[in-house]
Amino acid sequence: MMSETGHAEPTSFFRRYIFSTDHKVIGKQYLFLGMVMALLGGLMAYVMRWQLAWPGSQVPGAALLSEPAVVDGVVTPPFYNALVTMHGTIMVFFVAMPILLGAFGNYLVPLMIGARDMAFPRLNMLSFWILFTASSVMMISFFVPGGAAAGGWTAYPPLSARPLLSGVNWGMNLWILGLALEFSAFLLGGVNLLTTVVTMRAPGMTMWRLPMMVWMQLTAAIIFMLSVGPTIAGAILLLLDRVVGTGFFVPQQGGDPLLWQHLFWFFGHPEVYVILLPGIGVLAEVLPAFSRKPIFAYKMILYSIFVAGVLSFLVWAHHMFVSGMNPTLVMPFSVATILISVPFTIVIFALIATLWGGSIQLPTAMLYALGTLTMFIIGGITGIFNGSAPVDIYIHDTYFVVAHFHYTLFPTVLLGGLAGFYFWFPKMFGRMLNETLGKIHFWLTLISFNAVFLPMFALGIGGHVRRIYDPSTYDLLKPLHGITTFVTIATVCLLLSQIPFLINIVVSLTRGERAAANPWRANTLEWSTASPPPHENFVGDPVVMRGPYEYSVPGADQDWLPQMQDADTATTR
Amino acid sequence: MAKWFPHNVSTFGGDIDSLFWLIFWVGLAWFVLAEGLILYFVIRYRRGKSQKAAYITGVPWRQSAWILVPAAVVLVLDLAVDAMGAHAFEAVKGESPQPDVRLRLTGEQFGWNITYPGPDGVFDTPDDLVMLYEMHVPVNKTVAIALGSKDVIHSFFVPALRLKQDALPGREIPVWFKATEPGDYEILCAELCGFGHTKMRGMLTVHTDESYAQWVRENWEQ
Numbered sequence: 001m002m003s004e005t006g007h008a009e010p011t012s013f014f015r016r017y018i019f020s021t022d023h024k025v026i027g028k029q030y031l032f033l034g035m036v037m038a039l040l041g042g043l044m045a046y047v048m049r050w051q052l053a054w055p056g057s058q059v060p061g062a063a064l065l066s067e068p069a070v071v072d073g074v075v076t077p078p079f080y081n082a083l084v085t086m087h088g089t090i091m092v093f094f095v096a097m098p099i100l101l102g103a104f105g106n107y108l109v110p111l112m113i114g115a116r117d118m119a120f121p122r123l124n125m126l127s128f129w130i131l132f133t134a135s136s137v138m139m140i141s142f143f144v145p146g147g148a149a150a151g152g153w154t155a156y157p158p159l160s161a162r163p164l165l166s167g168v169n170w171g172m173n174l175w176i177l178g179l180a181l182e183f184s185a186f187l188l189g190g191v192n193l194l195t196t197v198v199t200m201r202a203p204g205m206t207m208w209r210l211p212m213m214v215w216m217q218l219t220a221a222i223i224f225m226l227s228v229g230p231t232i233a234g235a236i237l238l239l240l241d242r243v244v245g246t247g248f249f250v251p252q253q254g255g256d257p258l259l260w261q262h263l264f265w266f267f268g269h270p271e272v273y274v275i276l277l278p279g280i281g282v283l284a285e286v287l288p289a290f291s292r293k294p295i296f297a298y299k300m301i302l303y304s305i306f307v308a309g310v311l312s313f314l315v316w317a318h319h320m321f322v323s324g325m326n327p328t329l330v331m332p333f334s335v336a337t338i339l340i341s342v343p344f345t346i347v348i349f350a351l352i353a354t355l356w357g358g359s360i361q362l363p364t365a366m367l368y369a370l371g372t373l374t375m376f377i378i379g380g381i382t383g384i385f386n387g388s389a390p391v392d393i394y395i396h397d398t399y400f401v402v403a404h405f406h407y408t409l410f411p412t413v414l415l416g417g418l419a420g421f422y423f424w425f426p427k428m429f430g431r432m433l434n435e436t437l438g439k440i441h442f443w444l445t446l447i448s449f450n451a452v453f454l455p456m457f458a459l460g461i462g463g464h465v466r467r468i469y470d471p472s473t474y475d476l477l478k479p480l481h482g483i484t485t486f487v488t489i490a491t492v493c494l495l496l497s498q499i500p501f502l503i504n505i506v507v508s509l510t511r512g513e514r515a516a517a518n519p520w521r522a523n524t525l526e527w528s529t530a531s532p533p534p535h536e537n538f539v540g541d542p543v544v545m546r547g548p549y550e551y552s553v554p555g556a557d558q559d560w561l562p563q564m565q566d567a568d569t570a571t572t573r
Numbered sequence: 574m575a576k577w578f579p580h581n582v583s584t585f586g587g588d589i590d591s592l593f594w595l596i597f598w599v600g601l602a603w604f605v606l607a608e609g610l611i612l613y614f615v616i617r618y619r620r621g622k623s624q625k626a627a628y629i630t631g632v633p634w635r636q637s638a639w640i641l642v643p644a645a646v647v648l649v650l651d652l653a654v655d656a657m658g659a660h661a662f663e664a665v666k667g668e669s670p671q672p673d674v675r676l677r678l679t680g681e682q683f684g685w686n687i688t689y690p691g692p693d694g695v696f697d698t699p700d701d702l703v704m705l706y707e708m709h710v711p712v713n714k715t716v717a718i719a720l721g722s723k724d725v726i727h728s729f730f731v732p733a734l735r736l737k738q739d740a741l742p743g744r745e746i747p748v749w750f751k752a753t754e755p756g757d758y759e760i761l762c763a764e765l766c767g768f769g770h771t772k773m774r775g776m777l778t779v780h781t782d783e784s785y786a787q788w789v790r791e792n793w794e795q
Contacts, residue, residue: 076768077768077769077770077771078768081765081767081768081770084765150767150768151765152765156725156726156764156765158724158725158726158742159725159726159765159766159767165682165724165725165767166767166768167767167768251741251742251743251744252742252743256743257726257741257742257743258741291618291626292625292626293626293627293628293629294628294629294630294631295631296629296630296631296636296640297630297631297632297636297637297640298630298631298632299632300631300637300640300641322728322737322738322739323739323741324738324739324741324744324746327662327666327667330662330666331655331658331659331662334655334658334659334662335651335655338651338654338655339648339651341647341651342644342647342648342651343644345640345643345644345647346640346641346643346644348607349607349639349640349643349644350631350640352607352610352611352614353629353631353636353639353640355611355614355615355618356614356618356627356629357618357626357627357629358614358618358626358627359618359620359621359624359625359626360614360615360618360619360620361620362615362619370611370615373611374608374611377604377607377608378604381600381603381604382600384596384600384651384654385593385596385597385600388592388596388654388655388658389658389662390588390589390592390658390661390662390664390665391589391592391593391596391658393589393662393665393666393735393736393737394589394593394732394735394737396737396763397728397730397737397763397764398763458577461577461578462577462578462579462732463579463730463732463761465730465761465762465763466763466765467765467770468761468770468771469768469770469771470771471771473771473772473774474759474761474774475759476579476732476759476761551626551628552625552626552627552628553628554628559625559626
């Protein structure tokens with residue numbers, strides 16, 4: 001169903017590039033915002049790691065930071081806690097979601113379903129600018145008196161509920177405000193995406209012909225919209241506790257700190273799947289295209305994802321095994337958590353089986369997709385340790401957990417995001433990326449990523465707790481200090497590894513080879529239009545003939561059958 | 574990696590460690606299988622001169638068995654881990670055995686208050702002894718702790734005991750352990766509790782019976 005009143009292509013600079021209603025421009029805006037925030041979040045990690053490896057020494061580059069965050073170039077404990085808090089907040093809410101949902105969702109979904117734009121283009125523009133405001137609020141919070149929020153990205157009260165306890169006043173209020181705006185942006189975005197997928201599909205694009213990426217975006221949007229409500233309510237209560245002096249989470253006034261944890265994690269766990277699913281969506285497009293094979297067991301993957309999505313609402317208390325919640329309830333949550341490994345085994349093995357019997361090419365996009373898959377497996381398996389309640393008693397709040405969730409989120413967000421970036425860059429910008437620089441970037445990133453996070457498992461096993469400012473306080477951690485230092489050096493390498501990437505973007509945008517409409521010979525609809533696609537995406541009205549993964553069909557004269565190829569030119573199906 | 578675990582000195586820590594290693598070896602087997610398959614496929618099916626990909630959809634049952642059978646095996650392994658886990662969790666967080674020694678442990682920004690009930694064995698009487706950071710207990714005796722907090726959430730963590738429990742303001746959470754070897758073991762705070770979080774280093778001293786008796790004589794009001 002196509003919108004009858006198409007809007008004309010805007011001509012002024014502002015309407016075209018800044019306040020644009022074109023989903024492709026908005027998608028790129030999300031992408032740039034996410035990349036800038038990723039750089040900032042990465043630099044925060046660098047400052048933290050420096051303090052951990054060489055406690056009390058001057059951080060190179062600290063001249064850019066002002067007092068009271070640093071004193072004589074040394075990070076202060078309050079600023080360290082602010083970095084811990086803001087690194088997590090920014091990476092989850094202002095990098096992962098803008099890139100995976102905002103950029104890929106906005107840019108790809110209308111193209112992939114054969115629509116001219118999102119269902120509500122102006123709402124789409126509003127969503128982005130709300131998110132932009134939210135990002136600004138978060139970054140500005142570093143500069144208010146008392147500094148940015150310092151209670152951890154989970155903001156556990158009473159620490160977060162009373163300014164006196166954390167020493168942060170306005171920073172924490174702005175953190176709540178920034179998150180509320182972020183949630184609003186993605187709620188509006190989710191409604192928009194849902195409406196778009198349900199009502200704007202081109203003729204012939206049945207639900208079972210949707211590319212996996214669209215299904216993942218749709219499922220992620222639904223999970224987000226269903227789970228975020230309790231956390232928004234909790235955030236309002238927290239703000240009231242701080243500003244009005246109520247005591248919802250303060251025991252001295254009859255409140256309960258555990259209430260916040262339940263409200264937060266009821267959303268916090270499904271949020272992991274909100275981020276994870278679009279990452280799997282990238283894999284599900286890239287792996288078939290470069291294996292020249294249909295995705296293995298399309299429907300079975302989707303059913304597994306739906307089961308995992310439902311289970312994700314029933315496992316939140318696995319973040320709370322040692323929180324003081326009722327111990328009788330712990331085992332049911334532990335069982336449900338570990339059960340999630342069953343649907344994900346199906347998904348992972350289906351993705352692996354997609355390679356089986358293929359004709360595999362290894363351009364940078366495929367290397368990143370394989371990197372995502374191989375690394376995410378480590379994240380998945382180590383989740384069993386945390387999900388097992390007795391093991392969690394020991395490893396909870398240690399670096400083992402830090403290593404685990406970075407092995408789930410880094411592959412999906414950064415490796416998966418980069419797989420998508422290298423894959424769809426020709427479509428988005430009309431130029432090919434440099435493959436040599438791309439491969440250098442891939443290997444440097446993959447090796448330094450593992451050098452950062454693999455040793456963290458050992459730190460956690462050694463009893464190294466998270467979020468401490470100075471590990472040298474503890475005799476227990478002294479033998480581990482060599483590992484801590486190694487991790488910091490690897491972090492610097494990981495950040496420097498992004499330089500070839502930035503060079504690649506600049507060089508390719510200006511001098512890259514012009515991209516053909518379908519450089520990867522892929523099937524989905526976005527590859528049937530020009531690179532970059534024209535305003536309103538398609539020249540004619542696309543009509544969809546078949547599913548998205550018809551690669552190497554026996555009897556066909558080429559090894560791909562585009563979804564909108566005319567029926568009479570195809571030899572089968 | 575085994576030596577990276579701090580030496581275990583609690584009665585229940587051994588079960589936690591064996592469960593960890595069970596998951597480790599099972600997980601490692603799956604890791605090798607999955608990564609091995611990826612590596613094998615990428616090498617074996619690397620695009621050659623005229624190699625054409627096979628058309629495999631994974632839809633027929635004979636094909637989807639390749640993903641369903643691993644999932645079924647994972648389900649069985651999950652249930653085994655759960656069954657062992659339920660037992661081990663109950664040992665740590667379930668009902669405490671009859672305690673020999675009772676303590677009160679209260680976290681505050683930024684330290685641990687340990688209250689001993691004194692010779693009368695009753696809390697909140699004048700002979701109570703309060704120490705900062707120092708916890709003294711006898712070896713091979715069941716120690717019952719009433720864990721609380723004055724201000725924010727802290728978390729009582731003794732790696733050598735494999736014991737961790739958040740301390741919440743407004744609640745008293747029962748915690749127990751029985752240490753099996755005399756020695757000094759560090760207490761950490763595992764929950765971010767403010768800018769002095771890193772300074773919440775306590776010390777658990779597990780005494781032999783004789784040295785505990787001596788410590789009591791020297792410190793408790795008689």
